Amino acid sequence: MLTEAGRFLRRIALPLVATALAVIGLGLLVTRVLDGVWPISGEDDLERTFEAHRSGGWDAVSDVLSALSGWGAVTAVTIAAAALAFAAYRSWRAPLFLVGAVAAQTLVFVLARIFVERDRPDVVRLDDLPGHGSYPSGNTGAALALYGGIAILLSARIGGRVGRWVWRVLCLLVPVAVGLARVYRGDSHPTDVIAAIASAAAALAVMNSAVLSPRSVWGGPGGNLRHTGDGHVPRAALVVNPIKLDSADDRARIDKIMAEAGWAPPLWLETTVEDPGAGVTRTAVAEGVDLVVVAGGDGTVRECAGALAGTGVPLAVVPSGTGNLLARNLGLPIDLADAVHVAVHGRDRAIDLGAIDPDEPGGEIRHFTAMAGIGLDAAMVADAPDALKKKVGWPAYAVSATRHLRDARMRVTLRIDDGPPITRRARMVLVGNVGALQAGMQLLPGAEPDDGMLDVVVFAPYGMTGWAHATLRVVGRRRRDEPQAPDRQLRRRPIEHFTGRKVEVETARPEPRELDGDPIGPGTRLTVHVRPGVLTVRVPDGVVALRPESRAEPFPAAPPEFAPEPGNPAASTSAPAAT
Ligand SMILES: Nc1ncnc2c1ncn2[C@@H]1O[C@H](COP(=O)(O)OP(=O)(O)OP(=O)(O)O)[C@@H](O)[C@H]1O
Numbered sequence: 001m002l003t004e005a006g007r008f009l010r011r012i013a014l015p016l017v018a019t020a021l022a023v024i025g026l027g028l029l030v031t032r033v034l035d036g037v038w039p040i041s042g043e044d045d046l047e048r049t050f051e052a053h054r055s056g057g058w059d060a061v062s063d064v065l066s067a068l069s070g071w072g073a074v075t076a077v078t079i080a081a082a083a084l085a086f087a088a089y090r091s092w093r094a095p096l097f098l099v100g101a102v103a104a105q106t107l108v109f110v111l112a113r114i115f116v117e118r119d120r121p122d123v124v125r126l127d128d129l130p131g132h133g134s135y136p137s138g139n140t141g142a143a144l145a146l147y148g149g150i151a152i153l154l155s156a157r158i159g160g161r162v163g164r165w166v167w168r169v170l171c172l173l174v175p176v177a178v179g180l181a182r183v184y185r186g187d188s189h190p191t192d193v194i195a196a197i198a199s200a201a202a203a204l205a206v207m208n209s210a211v212l213s214p215r216s217v218w219g220g221p222g223g224n225l226r227h228t229g230d231g232h233v234p235r236a237a238l239v240v241n242p243i244k245l246d247s248a249d250d251r252a253r254i255d256k257i258m259a260e261a262g263w264a265p266p267l268w269l270e271t272t273v274e275d276p277g278a279g280v281t282r283t284a285v286a287e288g289v290d291l292v293v294v295a296g297g298d299g300t301v302r303e304c305a306g307a308l309a310g311t312g313v314p315l316a317v318v319p320s321g322t323g324n325l326l327a328r329n330l331g332l333p334i335d336l337a338d339a340v341h342v343a344v345h346g347r348d349r350a351i352d353l354g355a356i357d358p359d360e361p362g363g364e365i366r367h368f369t370a371m372a373g374i375g376l377d378a379a380m381v382a383d384a385p386d387a388l389k390k391k392v393g394w395p396a397y398a399v400s401a402t403r404h405l406r407d408a409r410m411r412v413t414l415r416i417d418d419g420p421p422i423t424r425r426a427r428m429v430l431v432g433n434v435g436a437l438q439a440g441m442q443l444l445p446g447a448e449p450d451d452g453m454l455d456v457v458v459f460a461p462y463g464m465t466g467w468a469h470a471t472l473r474v475v476g477r478r479r480r481d482e483p484q485a486p487d488r489q490l491r492r493r494p495i496e497h498f499t500g501r502k503v504e505v506e507t508a509r510p511e512p513r514e515l516d517g518d519p520i521g522p523g524t525r526l527t528v529h530v531r532p533g534v535l536t537v538r539v540p541d542g543v544v545a546l547r548p549e550s551r552a553e554p555f556p557a558a559p560p561e562f563a564p565e566p567g568n569p570a571a572s573t574s575a576p577a578a579t
Contacts, residue, residue, distance in 0.1 A: 011210040016104055019202040020111045023195050027116030027135045030191050043189045047121040050184045059126060062181035066127065069139035069178045074146050078102050081146070085153050093541065097211040098149045104203035105145035112136050112195070125186035136195035137179060137188040144175035144200035152208060175200070234291070235264040236316075236343065237284030239304055241271045241296030244320035254293075254318070254340050261344040271296065277303025285311050291538065293343050297321020298370060298516040306367035309353055309534040316343030316538040322396070323517050325370040329434035329449065330539055347541045350533040351449040354433050356515065357527040368433065368515040369535070371443075374412075374505055374526045375428030376459070378512035379404045382519040405467075409460065411508035416456070416500035424496070426460040431503050431528045446499065452532035453499050461494040470494035503528045 034040040067073060082095035118135035151171030155164040179193035238254060245251075251268070258266055267287055269280040277296070281304040284292050294304045295318040308315050318339040319327040326332075330349075333339045354368045371377075380401040388396040412429055414422040432455045435444030447455035461470040473495050503526075510522040 008210075012100075012104075012206060015202070015206045016107065019199055019206070020108045022202075023108055023112045023136060023199045024115045026191075026195055026198075027112055027118065031116060031118050031135070040191065043191065044122065046190060047123050047183060047186065051123040051186060054126075054184070058184065062126070062184045065174075065178045065181035066139060066185065066187075068174070069143035069146075071138075071142070074102065074142040078146055081150055081153075089153075093211050094153050097207050098146070098153065100207040100211060101145045101149045101200075101204050102142065104207060105141045105200040108199040108203065109136060109138050109141050109196070112199070113138075118189070118192070121183075121186050121189055123186040127185055127187055129187060134188055135192045136199060137182050137192040138196070139182055140175055140179040140188070140193045141196035141200040143178040144172075144197055145203050147171045147174040148200065148204050149207075152204065152212075233262065233264045234344075235266065235289050236291040236293050237267040237269055237281075237287065237289040239269050239271065239277060239280050239284065239292055239294045239296070239300070241276070241300045241320065244297055244300070245295040245318070250295075250336055253337060254295075257337060257340045258344060261341075263344060266293070271300055271303070276300060278307040281307035285313055289313065291316055291343060293318060293340070295320050298323050298325050299518040301326055302366075302368050302370075302516040302518065305353060305369045305535050308536075309367060309531060312536060314348050314536040314538045316340075316346070318343075321517075325434065325437075325516065326537075329370065329436050330537060332539060342540050343538050345541065346538040348536050349450070349539045351535050351537055352433055352452060352533060353531045353535050354431060354454060355529045355531050356520075357525075357529070359523055359525065366515060366520070367531075369449075370434050370516050371430050371432040372513070372515050372526060372528055373428055373430040374507060374511050374513045374523075375410050375426065376401065376404050376407065377428045377430060378514035378519060379407065381514050381517050382512055410511050412458070413506045414456070414458065414498065415504040415506075416498050417502050419500075422498075424458055424460060426458045428459045429505050429526070430457050430459070431455070431505070431526065432457070433530070444497070446497065450533060452530060453501060454503050454528055454530045456498040456500070456503050458496040458498070459494070460496070466494045501530050 030040055078099060082098050085094035085098060086092065088094070112135060113133055116135045117132060119132050120129065120134040148171060151168045154171075155168050175197065179188070179197065182188035182193060183190055236258065238251075240251075255265060258264075267284060267289060269284060271277050271280060277294070277300045281292055285308070291314050292304055292308060293316040294301050297319075298321050300321075301315075301317055305315055316339070317324075317327050317332055318336055319332065319334050324334065327334065327339075330351075333342055351369070354372055356366045356368070356372060358364055358366075380397055383403060384396045384400040388399065407427070409425040409427055412424050412426045414424065414429065416422070430443060432444040432447045434449050435442050435447030435455060437443050444455040444457055459470065461467045505526040505528075507524050510524050512522050513520050513526055
């Protein structure tokens with residue numbers, strides 16, 4: 001078992017020492033071995049070219065860039081950014097990462113300055129600096145550690161991939177511009193700048209891996225389950241669907257990560273067709289485990305979640321299915337090792353569950369964590385061939401959906417919180433605890449897993465225009481302000497949203513139904529209640545939860561278009577009513 005000190009040594013101290021040695025080595029190579037030899041000799045020409053092309057405007061620009069990356073500005077901006085990061089992420093990880101990156105790069109810089117002596121360029125310098133101590137460029141290194149660190153933290157808050165990259169590039173342009181400014185002003189050689197960029201990039205990578213990664217050196221506030229000093233050694237149950245996680249190597253990896261975190265060997269339990277999760281989870285709770293880790297798809301997660309509801313025993317997920325909707329919506333890592341690290345080091349979050357009334361009196365109440373549906377979605381999941389799901393993943397659902405696009409629409413009556421009946425002709429009705437689907441599609445844009453509410457979408461596109469409109473709405477993630485009262489016109493709209501604590505859906509004929517992607521057989525009713533905050537889920541701590549990279553990969557785009565029904569007027573009005 002690695003102690004915290006051991007992990008600190010391995011994850012931070014050793015990589016930083018290696019970085020310092022590499023930067024010093026490069027410096028000695030440049031100053032002792034390659035001095036006067038091409039390509040290092042070519043640096044003089046470049047520096048003189050910059051000197052020959054100086055102008056008042058560039059002097060001023062380079063002066064500002066130098067000031068932005070000077071020690072005073074870097075210290076002030078680091079403190080301010082760290083305070084803002086703490087406020088924004090409500091976690092010590094974000095400020096620790098930023099301060100750590102700046103400090104680590106400073107350490108490498110100081111060591112390199114001690115061991116490598118290099119004169120500044122042989123040109124007229126615009127700054128009043130001593131003629132030695134050129135290697136590496138302190139301004140460039142500090143600028144990259146600070147502004148690159150800010151870019152990493154902020155990009156975790158930016159939703160779109162393009163937006164994230166625009167922001168990253170903008171932040172990274174600062175250190176590049178600072179490096180050019182230092183050469184322009186005659187303060188640094190190009191290789192001083194290159195060495196600074198390398199050392200700051202290494203400092204960022206080391207601190208990112210040690211502090212922000214789910215496998216960080218330090219656990220989060222979920223540490224109540226780690227060694228607490230009272231002799232309690234935490235123990236987890238691993239509830240595994242053997243058809244989803246069958247590799248002995250994976251199981252060995254999980255055992256190893258748990259052991260390294262100081263946990264007792266887990267209790268391994270397998271689901272079966274007869275008991276797809278609830279029974280083994282109840283066994284685990286009866287055994288007194290501190291945590292139940294589910295390795296399976298949404299169906300297995302749903303079974304375990306129902307059994308854990310109200311027990312206070314947290315649920316962690318090692319996503320192993322096709323949809324992994326709960327993981328996707330909660331920002332849980334998909335990678336097995338990351339997911340297990342979150343299980344042992346994450347924090348606990350209480351979320352709601354949806355509960356479905358039994359079809360017959362006295363029947364079993366079933367739960368879902370993500371969504372329950374009746375109509376097209378249920379037909380789609382029921383028909384998606386397992387072999388295709390295994391081969392291509394979720395696009396198998398899209399293939400199966402195309403077979404049902406021409407199905408007759410259902411006559412549906414909805415009742416929200418025992419309110420008046422709302423009648424519609426719809427293709428599907430979904431009741432959700434969370435709202436995101438694949439490829440960033442938002443079926444229920446207002447859904448929050450812990451708001452004590454259910455979100456409902458009635459999906460009723462009519463003809464090609466209706467499908468196009470509905471598709472744009474889902475892909476565009478918008479939920480418009482919608483009129484309150486249902487009226488004749490609203491009945492033609494492709495998507496309508498409602499929210500409530502109790503949702504009753506009744507159809508004229510038996511229709512396919514599903515819970516979290518598991519078909520539950522056809523029926524004419526789906527009555528759903530919310531059970532607020534009954535499930536405790538282990539989620540990534542603080543900023544880690546917001547790292548886009550640590551999340552499930554988004555699914556690709558949009559449902560296919562659909563040919564118009566005969567005689568169908570174009571349903572082009574923008575949607576829907578909500579409560
Ligand atoms: N030991 C087992 N052998 C065969 N099937 C099993 C076993 N244990 C569970 N199952 C079946 O696995 C299914 C649940 O799978 P799981 O929830 O893990 O994935 P999933 O819901 O199929 O996920 P996805 O559809 O996203 O791939 C249930 O149909 C259940 O009957």
